[in-house]
Amino acid sequence: MTRYSTVAITLHWLMALMIIGNLAGGFLHDFVPREGGQRALVMDFHKSFGLTIIALTLFRLGWRLNHAVPALPNYFTAGERLLAKAAHWGFYAMMLALPLSGWVAADRNDRPLAWFGLPVSKFGVGKATGSAANELHEILGWAMLALLALHIVGIIKHLVMDRDNLMPRMGVGRPDA
Structure with a gap:
């Protein structure tokens, strides 16, 4: 197998x-005007997509655990293998922890939580725990941004420095003949 499945x-x-x-919505929402409900709309979408990411991550994790993935190339060093696996599993952890912390953070205020307009239950942990979860959510946002930057640096390394043919594994470009 040389590439991931179409579903993956x-x-x-x-x-x-x-x-x-x-991430953009979370980091930039303070710059969106409050007037006219624009900021509330941005945050409604931010929360809805966050809840969607939880569901898709659980589906994706189930898919990943039940379907074979392409082996890493033989020329990868032990360090590269470790870094690749750590980054992949780090993404799974972040794709769950970041939106879950945001969901818990919804308890810090009295506004209802919704998924694209449909009501969603809160955890009921109280305002203090919700505020702590909000702080964690912000920290995890920066951590996700750092992990994403590391991932992009890895892609650039493989494209520019190594000039290997890893991109077709994820559906980009054509594999070498």
Whole structure:
């Protein structure tokens, strides 16, 4: 097997777009005007996509555990193998921890929580725990951004320095003949 399944590739790119969009929405929402409900709309989408990311991550994790993945190339060093596996499992952890902490953080205020307009239950942990979860959510947002940057640096390394043919594994480009 030289590439991931179509389902894995689709989930990867769909979630990549959602995560990048949600990071942007989370980091930049303070710059959106409060007037006219624009900031509330941004945050409603941020929360809805966060809840969606939880569901997609659980599906993706189940898919990953039940379907074979392409082996890492033989020329990878032990350090590269370790870093690749740590990054992949780190993404799974972050794709759960980041939105879950945001969900718990919803308890810090009295506003209802919804998924694209449909009501969602809160955890009921109280305002103090919700506030602590919000702090954690912000820290995890920065950690996810750092992990994403590391991932992009790895992609650039493989494209520019190593000039290997790893991108087709994730559905980008054509494999060498």
